[in-house]
Amino acid sequence: xxxxxxxxxxxxxxxxxxxxxxxxxxxxxxxxxxxxxxxxxxxxxxxxxxxxxxxxxxxxxxxxxxxxxxxxxxxxxxxxxxxxxxxxxxxxxxxxxxxxxxxxxxxxxxxxxxxxxxxxxxxxxxxxxxxxxxxxxxxxxxxxxxxxxxxxxxxxxxxxxxxxxxxxxxxxxxxxxxxxxxxxxxxxxxxxxxxxxxxxxxxxxxxxxxxxxxxxxxxxxxxxxxxxxxxxxxxxxxxxxxxxxxxxxxxxxxxxxxxxxxxxxxxxxxxxxxxxxx
Amino acid sequence: xxxxxxxxxxxxxxxxxxxxxxxxxxxxxxxxxxxxxxxxxxxxxxxxxxxxxxxxxxxxxxxxxxxxxxxxxxxxxxxxxxxxxxxxxxxxxxxxxxxxxxxxxxxxxxxxxxxxxxxxxxxxxxxxxxxxxxxxxxxxxxxxxxxxxxxxxxxxxxxxxxxxxxxxxxxxxxxxxxxxxxxxxxxxxxxxxxxxxxxxxxxxxxxxxxxxxxxxxxxxxxxxxxxxxxxxxxxxxxxxxxxxxxxxxxxxxxxxxxxxxxxxxxxxxxxxxxxxxxxxxxxxxxxxxxxxxx
Numbered sequence: 001x002x003x004x005x006x007x008x009x010x011x012x013x014x015x016x017x018x019x020x021x022x023x024x025x026x027x028x029x030x031x032x033x034x035x036x037x038x039x040x041x042x043x044x045x046x047x048x049x050x051x052x053x054x055x056x057x058x059x060x061x062x063x064x065x066x067x068x069x070x071x072x073x074x075x076x077x078x079x080x081x082x083x084x085x086x087x088x089x090x091x092x093x094x095x096x097x098x099x100x101x102x103x104x105x106x107x108x109x110x111x112x113x114x115x116x117x118x119x120x121x122x123x124x125x126x127x128x129x130x131x132x133x134x135x136x137x138x139x140x141x142x143x144x145x146x147x148x149x150x151x152x153x154x155x156x157x158x159x160x161x162x163x164x165x166x167x168x169x170x171x172x173x174x175x176x177x178x179x180x181x182x183x184x185x186x187x188x189x190x191x192x193x194x195x196x197x198x199x200x201x202x203x204x205x206x207x208x209x210x211x212x213x214x215x216x217x218x219x220x221x222x223x224x225x226x227x228x229x230x231x232x233x234x235x236x237x238x239x240x241x242x243x244x245x246x247x248x249x250x251x252x253x254x255x256x257x258x259x260x261x262x263x264x265x266x267x268x269x270x271x272x273x274x275x276x277x278x
Numbered sequence: 279x280x281x282x283x284x285x286x287x288x289x290x291x292x293x294x295x296x297x298x299x300x301x302x303x304x305x306x307x308x309x310x311x312x313x314x315x316x317x318x319x320x321x322x323x324x325x326x327x328x329x330x331x332x333x334x335x336x337x338x339x340x341x342x343x344x345x346x347x348x349x350x351x352x353x354x355x356x357x358x359x360x361x362x363x364x365x366x367x368x369x370x371x372x373x374x375x376x377x378x379x380x381x382x383x384x385x386x387x388x389x390x391x392x393x394x395x396x397x398x399x400x401x402x403x404x405x406x407x408x409x410x411x412x413x414x415x416x417x418x419x420x421x422x423x424x425x426x427x428x429x430x431x432x433x434x435x436x437x438x439x440x441x442x443x444x445x446x447x448x449x450x451x452x453x454x455x456x457x458x459x460x461x462x463x464x465x466x467x468x469x470x471x472x473x474x475x476x477x478x479x480x481x482x483x484x485x486x487x488x489x490x491x492x493x494x495x496x497x498x499x500x501x502x503x504x505x506x507x508x509x510x511x512x513x514x515x516x517x518x519x520x521x522x523x524x525x526x527x528x529x530x531x532x533x534x535x536x537x538x539x540x541x542x543x544x545x546x547x548x549x550x551x552x553x554x555x556x557x558x559x560x561x562x563x564x565x566x567x568x569x570x571x572x
Contacts, residue, residue, distance in 0.1 A: 012371050019368065020385045026447065027388060029412065030400050042403075043410065050412060095295035104288025110296060117303050119560050123508050123529045124553050127536040127545040128309035129302065151298025181287045210393030212511050213529075217537065228395040235399055235515070242403055249396045256391045264384065272459040 025051070034060050034246035041242040060247035067244065068230050069222055070251065077226040078255070080145045081208040085201050087150040092200065093193075095151075096159025097185055101171070111160075117153040122214060130217050144218045145226070149208065155200045162196035162273060163189065198263055199270025209256050227252045307553070313546035320540035333547035343548065345523040346531045350555075353442060353527070354506040361446045362499055365453035370487075372454070373461045383458070387451035394448065398515035401444045405430040405516075431517050434524040441512045441525055449505065453498045460494030461487070500563050507556050528552050 028051050033041045035053045038060070044050050064070055098104065099111045122129075129148065138144035170192060174184040190197070212228045219225050231252075234245045260267070317329045337343045368386055372379045389397070404412045407429035417425040430440040468486050477485065488495075510529040513519055519526035519534070528548060536545025 009374075009376065012374060012376060015367075016371055016376075016382050019371075020382055023386055023389060023447065023451075026397075026400055026404060027392075029404070033403075042406070047415065091294045091298065095292040098288045098291035102288035102291060104292075107288065107292075110292070113304075114296075114299065117299055119504060119556050120303060120307060120553060121504065121508050121556075123510060123532070124549050124556070125303060125306040125310060127532065127542065127549055128306040128313060130536070131542070132302075132306055132309065148298075148302035151295040151302070153299060153303075156295055181291075185291075206391060210395065212393070212395045212514075213533070217533075228393050231395050231399055231515075245399055249392075249400065252396060253392055257388070260387075260391050261384070268455060268459065271456055272462065 030246045030249050033242060034250045036060075036243060038241050038243040041246070060241070060243035061251070063241065063244045064248045064251065068233050068248075070230070070248070072222055073225060073227045073230045074251075074255075076142075076224055077209060077228075080142060080226055081205055083142075083146045084149050084208045085204045087146070088152055088155055088204050089197060089201055091150055092152055092155035093159045093190070093197065094185070095156045097163050097189060099156065100160045100163035102181070114153050114156055118157060120153075122149075126213065126217065133218060138218070140219050140221065140224060142224055145211075145215055145224070152204065155204065158200050158203075159193075159196055162193060165273070166192060195266055195270035195273045197270075198266035199273075202260065202263055202267045202270075205256065205259060310546040310549045313543050314550045316543045318543040318546075320542060322540075329543075333543050334551070337544070337547055337551065342519075342523050342526055343528075343531050346526045346528050347551075347555075349438060349524075349526060350507055350509065350528050353438065353445075353509055354503055354559075356439075357442050357445055357449075357506050358499055358502050360442075361450050361502060362453060362495070364446065365450045365457055365498070366495075368450065368454040369457035369461055372458055383455070386454055389448045390451045392448060394511035395515060397444060397448050398512045401440075402431065402516055405440055407432070432521050434521050437517050437521060437525045441509075441516060444512055444516070445506075445509070449502065453502065456498055457491065457494060460491050464490045496563065500560065503559055503563065504556055507552065507559070528555070 032051050032053050035056050035058070036044070037057050040049075040054070095114075099107060099114070133139065133144045133148070136144075138147075166189065170188050171184050174188045179187070209226075210228055211226065215226055215229055219229075222230070231245065231248065234241065234248060314333055315328055315330060317324060317327050317332070372383055372386075392400075406412065407414070407427065409415060409418065409427045411427065411430075413430065414425065414427040418427070428436060430436045464487065468490070469482060472482050472486055508529060509527045510533070513525050513527050513530045514533075517525040519530050529552065532545045532548040532552065535541040535548060
């Protein structure tokens with residue numbers, strides 16, 4: 001290794017380390033803060049002690065369970081997110097396949113409309129959608145948090161670009177064996193498309209897990225509300241306990257962090273293989 | 279297999295998704311357009327009337343709304359380039375054969391998995407006022423004590439930049455992963471050929487990496503732009519649009535109008551403007567992208 005190369009590597013590590021510290025410190029603040037007695041969280045936030053727990057103390061975690069029905073919120077989040085992701089993967093992959101590989105009347109026009117919908121985020125239609133679901137009598141239900149988000153233009157687009165890139169011979173062989181269209185899709189296309197399924201599932205999971213505005217609008221009790229809304233309980237209802245908020249945050253992020261760490265490899269392979277990289 | 283069977287199978291495959299998009303996206307959007315031309319306000323004694331463009335005219339005379347529009351533009355024009363550059367820098371650093379790069383990639387991506395509502399609350403503590411506040415004491419440390427402690431989220435000049443910083447922290451990792459995928463898709467032969475031709479580091483970056491990464495960069499910036507216009511959670515939790523509308527956004531105004539003040543028609547009109555702005559930006563960005571290709 002030449003000294004020039006050595007210098008490049010050294011500087012890269014220095015830059016990476018510095019940036020990593022900046023990126024991780026808010027997270028560390030939260031994790032360490034969740035383990036401290038309340039009295040020390042604010043006082044020590046301005047010094048390096050913010051990142052040192054000192055004595056561990058799990059009282060904040062106990063407080064969380066005492067202040068909100070954490071189990072209920074967690075179940076709601078898992079259920080809503082799980083349903084949206086599962087149903088979404090099925091519905092949108094079928095649509096992506098239809099647009100990419102099947103010939104049918106209206107395909108081009110409808111795909112153009114799907115692309116137009118891509119730039120129309122939920123927020124832009126939240127107000128009328130709110131009145132619409134009220135009309136359906138869906139307020140304060142799981143249904144209202146799941147059904148409107150199953151069909152997703154962005155997911156359709158990701159599946160579409162991935163399926164376009166699959167070799168046609170795969171399907172032709174299956175069709176020669178007499179397999180129907182749905183069978184071909186299930187036994188040939190799906191097993192060969194794991195990366196795109198992983199990418200879409202993880203992206204949807206991320207988005208759905210953090211959803212805030214919509215449940216705030218359409219739900220009122222804790223019976224069906226997801227985790228992000230529970231934060232408001234800690235933040236708006238006194239006493240304001242930072243330790244509790246942080247403990248809640250850690251417990252809220254843990255499931256999604258595990259999902260991400262577990263599927264990270266697939267997710268990144270999927271990003272490479274789908275239209276995400278443009 | 280007959281031609282007719284092909285037609286029906288294709289449309290059947292797409293039917294569930296298309297029905298969902300129609301009922302929960304297209305119809306509400308058309309409804310929003312319709313409502314924006316009325317005077318609908320819940321609990322109002324006035325009869326429902328068609329009022330033409332009145333809502334839109336009123337909006338542009340409304341200080342809070344014009345400030346929201348301006349804030350969104352400002353936020354987007356800072357966050358999109360800064361975040362993209364940061365993400366590009368991270369991706370370039372991680373595109374080298376370094377030990378531990380998977381670990382770094384995970385660390386930079388970690389904020390992305392944090393729900394915005396949680397991120398906002400955590401950053402409220404980081405921005406805590408007084409010399410004990412985390413950011414205040416950090417700035418004091420690196421300026422060797424010259425920094426005067428500020429109350430970031432209640433300062434009309436610093437509140438929006440504070441929200442920008444939080445958003446960049448949360449979003450950069452996502453862009454990084456996509457850009458990294460783009461970088462890894464660039465054929466190695468291109469670099470080798472350039473090296474043989476005696477091209478230096480910068481030349482290789484300007485003449486190979488950037489042009490090859492172009493589509494990825496455009497995609498990433500487009501998505502970030504749309505997300506930037508949707509700015510809501512951070513504002514709702516960290517500042518509630520204040521101080522004095524300094525951090526209000528289009529979405530925040532729409533939700534305020536429709537839900538806090540029951541002004542349904544006004545909320546719908548804001549929604550329509552929001553869509554038009556995003557559409558305009560998208561078309562503009564596509565146009566720029568196409569021109570540069572020539």
